[in-house]
Amino acid sequence: MRExxxxxxxxxxxxxxLRDAEVSAINEHTAICPRCRQAFQAAQLxxxxxxxxxxxxxxxxxxxxxxxxxxxxxxxVQLGPFSFFRIxxxxxxxxxxxxxxxxxxxxxxxxxxxxxxxxxxxxSTDPMELLVYGMDSASxxxxxxxxxxxxxxxxxxxxxITK
Amino acid sequence: xxxxxxxxxxxxxxxxxxxxxxEECVQEVFLxxxxxxxxxxxxxxxxxxxxxxxxxxxxNLIRHNKRRPESTFTDLTTEENEWLDNTLAIxxxxxxxxxxxxxxxxxxxxxxxxxxxxxxxLILMLIDVDHxxxxxxxxxxxxxESKVMVKAxxxxxxxxxxxxxxxxxxxx
Numbered sequence: 001m002r003e004x005x006x007x008x009x010x011x012x013x014x015x016x017x018l019r020d021a022e023v024s025a026i027n028e029h030t031a032i033c034p035r036c037r038q039a040f041q042a043a044q045l046x047x048x049x050x051x052x053x054x055x056x057x058x059x060x061x062x063x064x065x066x067x068x069x070x071x072x073x074x075x076x077v078q079l080g081p082f083s084f085f086r087i088x089x090x091x092x093x094x095x096x097x098x099x100x101x102x103x104x105x106x107x108x109x110x111x112x113x114x115x116x117x118x119x120x121x122x123x124s125t126d127p128m129e130l131l132v133y134g135m136d137s138a139s140x141x142x143x144x145x146x147x148x149x150x151x152x153x154x155x156x157x158x159x160x161i162t163k
Numbered sequence: 164x165x166x167x168x169x170x171x172x173x174x175x176x177x178x179x180x181x182x183x184x185x186e187e188c189v190q191e192v193f194l195x196x197x198x199x200x201x202x203x204x205x206x207x208x209x210x211x212x213x214x215x216x217x218x219x220x221x222x223n224l225i226r227h228n229k230r231r232p233e234s235t236f237t238d239l240t241t242e243e244n245e246w247l248d249n250t251l252a253i254x255x256x257x258x259x260x261x262x263x264x265x266x267x268x269x270x271x272x273x274x275x276x277x278x279x280x281x282x283x284x285l286i287l288m289l290i291d292v293d294h295x296x297x298x299x300x301x302x303x304x305x306x307x308e309s310k311v312m313v314k315a316x317x318x319x320x321x322x323x324x325x326x327x328x329x330x331x332x333x334x335x
Contacts, residue, residue, distance in 0.1 A: 011319040014291040042327040045250060046319070047291070049275055049326070052268035054292040058176035058185045060168065068164075068190050072197055 006030070007039045015047040164193060167213055174217040177288045178225055180273050188224050192217045218289070219303055225281045242267045243274070247329060275325050283318035290315050 006026045009018070018026070030037040078085050168189070175188040195216050203212050246267045276284050285304070289295045290311075297315075301308045 010323065011316050014294075014319075016291075038327060038330070039323065042323045042330060043319075045247075045326045045330070046275075046322045048250065049268060049272035050287060050292050050322075053272035053276060054177055054288070056176060056269045057169075058172050058182055060172060060186065060189070061182065064186050064189075067186075068193055071190055071194055075194055075197060 005033065006036050010039060010043040015043055167210065170210065171213065171217045174214060175221055177292065178221040178285065180277060184224075184228075188217075188221055191224065192220045195220060215303070222285060222304060225285055228281075240270075243271045246271060271329075275322065275329065278325055279318065279321055282314060283321055286311065286315050286318045287322060291319070 006029050009022060009026065026036075026040055030040050171189045171192050172185060175185045175192070179185045179188060192213075196213060199216075203209065250268075276287070279287075286300070289300050289303075290297070295303075297308050297311050300306075301311045304311065306314070
């Protein structure tokens with residue numbers, strides 16, 4: 001240890017966290033190594049400067065409290081009961097989730113239409129049903145009489161009315 | 164607010180040099196506390212929660228104002244040169260320093276610290292001064308624990324080298 005340079009050790013941990021064994025090793029080494037002695041002195045000074053900086057107290061200026069209260073009042077106005085900002089802040093999650101739901105429903109509907117339309121093709125041979133579902137009506141021979149036949153069945157046979 | 168103002172000023176004061184910056188940071192902290200008071204769930208102390216907000220706000224402001232060194236070693240005052248001359252002897256004897264010495268040291272610390280990049284100052288203040296655990300610093304800064312350790316190592320080295328440079332330049 002006596003021969004090893006201690007510069008790495010100085011930078012690895014805060015100086016105050018060094019163990020006694022490490023400090024004595026540093027002292028041993030710095031006694032024979034001027035370069036490390038200088039580094040150790042600089043590390044000690046750095047530590048001292050940091051502590052001195054931490055001890056500095058910054059006092060608020062006389063107007064600090066007033067400006068802080070003004071800033072808080074501004075914030076209160078922004079967050080007032082009828083402000084758009086507040087309403088938005090409290091409802092944006094709901095609005096976003098509703099919009100997401102609408103998009104999902106729309107997407108599912110489109111997907112459903114895309115996949116189910118061929119299955120829904122009507123395969124009836126009944127001309128009336130074909131007409132109702134609007135399918136291939138041009139090819140269907142559909143006269144007025146045929147429609148009546150389809151709806152009411154064949155007309156009864158004519159019977160003579162006896163007086 | 165009155166009760167916690169000194170604590171928040173103390174935290175912000177570690178990261179910023181000018182009073183206007185410190186006040187800006189403290190104001191930001193209290194506004195955050197005001198708007199997020201509902202988030203405090205009573206777990207842990209209120210002061211701990213406030214300290215965390217103050218530290219993260221300071222970190223964000225430092226990052227927002229991120230720029231390279233605010234000062235260089237151009238002109239040390241006579242007092243600062245004397246302080247450098249005497250301090251090594253004082254360190255060796257372990258004598259108590261006077262209040263004036265503290266003030267000179269604080270000014271000199273500002274000069275040295277503000278030649279470092281903001282991240283270095285941040286890490287030195289959190290780890291070497293506040294003794295914050297690496298894990299906590301990693302959470303607050305969003306860095307990984309190994310990155311925090313590497314940054315701390317480099318920050319200590321840069322600070323030490325800056326002080327060495329001062330010592331070389333100080334009149335003997």
